[in-house]
Amino acid sequence: MPKRSPFRYFKTSPEVIRLAVMLYVRFPLSLRNVEDLLHERGIDVCHETVRFWWNRFAPMFAAAATHGSACSPLNQDRSLSTRPDDRTNGTAAPAEWRGLCEAWLPSALR
8 A cells, every 4th residue: 555645635835845844943933934934935824834834744854864963954952062153054054045945946936
């Protein structure tokens, strides 16, 4: 019996759901910030929808992460990083954001 997709009842594409959850987890953003970022890309979702996706799909994405806590944004322990590391990571965030958008969003939404 084939395994059913966990996204089968959602109108939104899995790529957009993954992007929203990843943004919420990886960057220090609020649900409303994620809503605003998606809106700038032409994706109209409510912050409560992002919260629902987080509650539903974050455990699945965390289980799918195979690189351990060093590479998985769902398992990062920010207390282990130093202040200079935080500054370096903060300057790299815009470039990482552009890369995430290019990788996760369909070309029609760019």
